[in-house]
Amino acid sequence: MTSPGTAPAPGVPAVRRRLTAEVWIVLGLSLGQSAVYSLVSIAARLTAATPLASQSTTLNPSRSARPYLDLVYQLLNIGFALMPVVLALFLLSANGRSAVRRIGLDLGRPWRDLATGFGLAALIGLPGLGLYILGRAIGITVEVQASALGAAWWTVPVLILSALQNALLEEVVAVGYLSERLRDLRWRPVAIVVASALLRGTYHLYQGIGPFVGNVVMGLVFAEWYRRRRRVMPLVIAHTLLDVVAFVGYALLPPEVREALGIR
Template sequence: MSERARRRRIGVEIWIVLGLSLGKSGVYALVNIVARLTEGTPLADQSTALNVSRSARPYLDLTYQLLSIGFALVPVALALYLLSANGRSAVRRIGLDRARPLRDLGVGFGLAALIGLPGLGLYVVGRAVGITVEVQAAALNAAWWTVPVLLLSALQNALLEEVVVVGYLMERLREMRWRAPAIVVTSALLRGSYHLYQGIGPFVGNVVMGLVFAEYYRRRRRTMPLVVAHTVLDVVAFVGYALIPVEWREALGIR
C-alpha cells in the first residue's frame, strides 16, 4: 500500500470513529448552541442538565443508566482495537496501563487541581457575563444507586474522552505525519466542540483543558493520568456539588 493510500485509509478510519462517538456529539453541540443563540432567550437565562433520570421507576432508570454507560464505552473498545492492529498492546501504546500507578495518581490529581479551580472560576465569569448556560450537574432521582452511577458516569466520560480524543486521535494524526502543534490544537478543539451546548465559556475552558492534556500526552505518551484527572473533575462536578451550600450553588448558577 502506498503512503498516500495509507494516509487516506487512516483518515477514513478517524472519521468513522469520531462519527460514532465524540465527533457526532460535537456536531449536535454546534447545532444546539446555534439554536440557543437564535431562540431569543439570553444564554444566561437558559439551562442544561447532565445525568438526567430516564424513568420514574427506580430499577428501570438504573437499567437505562447502566446501558447508556456501557454502550458509550463501545467507541473506546473500537479505538483500542484499531490501535492494536499491528499486534502491539493498545493500552501500553497510549499509556493506559498500570505500569506506574502512584505516579499516575499523583499527576492525575495535580492536573485535576490545575484545571478544576480555574475552570470553576471561568464558569462563574461566564455566567456573570452571560456566555454560559446554567448547568445542573446531576439530575438523577434520589435512589440507593445514584452515587455509584454518577461515579461510573464520571469514569465513562474520562475513558471515552481521553482514549478517543487524546490517545487514539493523536496517535492516528501522528501516523499521518501531522505536525505536533496541529495535532495538539485539533485534539483541543474537538474537546471544546462537544461542550458547546453549555455555552461559549465551557467551550473555551475545555479547549484550554484540551491543550494541557494533549501537550501532556505528546510529551509523556500516557493517558492514565488524564483519565484519573478527568474522573476526579467529573466526580466533583456530579457528586461533590451537592455538598456545596444552597446559597453558594445559587450564586454560581448551579441548581
C-alpha cells in the first residue's frame, strides 16, 4: 500500500511508454536526427544531375577563414556534440546505478580494452577501406574529404578530439544506450543488434550506398560484441583509432599521394 499523498508506482505499460518516448527523444536530439538528414541527403544526391561518384562530402569542414576563430568554433562544435552522450548517461543512471559501469565505459580494464580496441579497429578498418575504394570504383560512394581544416598548429589535436567525439557519441548512444533501453523494453537480442546496426548505417547514408553497407556491417559486429561483453570502452577505442587514422592521415598526406589514391 502507498502512504497518503504518495503517488502509486507506475505500471509496466506506463514505464514502457515512458522509456519508448525517452529513446525517441534521445535519438531525435542526436543520431536519429542525423539519420533523417542522411535519408534526405541521399535522396537529393541520387536525384541530382551529377552522378553520385562525382559528388563529395567533407567530414571536418573549416568554420571560419580566421584560424583562431575557426579553432573556437571547432571546440564549441565538439563540446556541444557530446551533450547527447551526457544526456544518455544521465538517463541510464536514473535508478542510482553508475551508467559508465552499466555500459562498461569505465577504466577498470585499460590494457584489455586497449588490446580489444586495436583488434576491432584492424578487423573493421582494412575491409572498410577496401569497401570505400570498391564503392568509388563502381559509383555508389561519394568522394569523402576527411578534413578541410588548414595547416594550423591546432589542426591535428582538433582532429583527434573530433575522432574521440564521434566515437563517444556513436558508441555510447547507438550501442550502449540504445542496447540497454531496448533490452529494458524486452526486445529480442537479434532485434537490438539489427536496430543498432541499421541506425549506424542510416546516419552514414549521406556518404553513399557503400558507406551505408560498410557501417551496417560494422554496427552488427560492434552491437553483437557489446551484447556479449556489455563493455562499450573497447568500441570507443576502436572507433577513435579508425577516425584518427582517417582524419589525421588525410590531413598529413601530400596532395599527390591523395590524388594517386583517388581522394582529394
